[in-house]
Amino acid sequence: MDSNSKYKSSVGFTDMLFNILVGFAFLFMIAFLLIKPEAKKEDFERKAEFIIIMEWNHDAPDDIDLYVEDPLGLTFMWKTRWGCRFLSGTLWAISCTSIKMIWVTETTKLLSVVSHHRLLSIEKW
Amino acid sequence: MVTLLRWWLIFCLMIIGFGVGVYFDVHNQIYDADSTRLSFLILSITFLTSIWIGVKTYQFNVKKRFHQTAETGWFIAESCLVLGMIGTVTGFLLMLGTAFANIDVTDSLTLQQALSDMAIGMSTALWTTLVGLICSLILKVQLINFESGN
Numbered sequence: 001m002d003s004n005s006k007y008k009s010s011v012g013f014t015d016m017l018f019n020i021l022v023g024f025a026f027l028f029m030i031a032f033l034l035i036k037p038e039a040k041k042e043d044f045e046r047k048a049e050f051i052i053i054m055e056w057n058h059d060a061p062d063d064i065d066l067y068v069e070d071p072l073g074l075t076f077m078w079k080t081r082w083g084c085r086f087l088s089g090t091l092w093a094i095s096c097t098s099i100k101m102i103w104v105t106e107t108t109k110l111l112s113v114v115s116h117h118r119l120l121s122i123e124k125w
Numbered sequence: 126m127v128t129l130l131r132w133w134l135i136f137c138l139m140i141i142g143f144g145v146g147v148y149f150d151v152h153n154q155i156y157d158a159d160s161t162r163l164s165f166l167i168l169s170i171t172f173l174t175s176i177w178i179g180v181k182t183y184q185f186n187v188k189k190r191f192h193q194t195a196e197t198g199w200f201i202a203e204s205c206l207v208l209g210m211i212g213t214v215t216g217f218l219l220m221l222g223t224a225f226a227n228i229d230v231t232d233s234l235t236l237q238q239a240l241s242d243m244a245i246g247m248s249t250a251l252w253t254t255l256v257g258l259i260c261s262l263i264l265k266v267q268l269i270n271f272e273s274g275n
Contacts, residue, residue: 006199011206012261015254018213022250026220026243033228033236 128274129186132179135267139175143168155256158248160219163212164256167205171260174201178267186274195268202264209257213250220246 146152155164178198184190220243229235 009203009206011203011210012258015206015210015213015257018210018217019250019254022213022217022220022247025217026247029220029243030240033239 126186128270129179129182131270132182132267135263135270136175136179139171139263155252158245159212159252160245160249161212161215161253163208163215163253167208167253167256167260170201170205170208171263174198174264175267178264178271182271182274185271193271195271198264198268198271202261202268205257205261205264207257209254209261212253212257216246216248216250216253218246219249 156162159165178195181193181195181198185193228239
């Protein structure tokens with residue numbers, strides 16, 4: 001082995017090129033694995049005019065009532081934090097610290113939402 | 126004699142480097158990351174070859190046996206790089222072979238397992254390359270030192 005050939009090894013360089021190839025393959029596989037299929041659309045279209053959200057402190061001792069009256073005089077109500085009334089055309093979603101009421105019918109008109117004499121936030125959906 | 130002292134300095138620095146690596150738990154990291162264990166083979170070869178070069182240097186400088194050649198040392202230094210390359214290819218094969226074996230793209234757990242297997246293959250490739258390059262460099266420095274004394 002002459003002196004020049006001792007210092008001219010290209011194995012290390014080839015090895016590094018191969019490592020770069022491994023890195024690219026690794027990134028390609030990650031990208032391939034993380035491609036998610038298109039999210040499935042909902043089976044039915046939900047229509048709602050209003051969403052009423054009432055939130056409270058879970059540790060607060062106060063009682064919380066929620067009344068909603070529609071143009072026909074029907075009152076939708078939620079009296080206790082432990083239960084609720086299910087009315088036709090109205091969907092309730094309750095967690096420990098909040099209640100969400102969603103109007104499913106488009107004709108219902110919101111008149112008043114009262115909780116301890118305080119008007120709650122009303123969002124148009 | 127200067128050549129022998131220089132070799133001793135290089136050898137001590139190498140031992141200190143190994144000690145620092147052990148202190149920072151690098152050996153366990155290599156053990157976990159390199160599934161082929163080729164890195165430890167390369168390290169062992171480097172250690173033994175360093176001692177062999179030291180004996181050669183001692184015989185040349187102290188015993189005055191001037192017919193000493195280090196061609197085998199150069200071959201071993203080159204072999205460290207080749208072993209690193211073998212580890213790279215093996216890691217690539219591990220990455221490709223185990224990644225898609227039992228994969229279910231809708232299950233995140235199998236995806237995590239596949240990524241973990243692929244990471245093992247890639248870490249094997251990189252660690253063997255790194256250890257091979259470092260060990261080859263250490264051996265070549267000692268060989269250059271030996272030949273400069275000749």
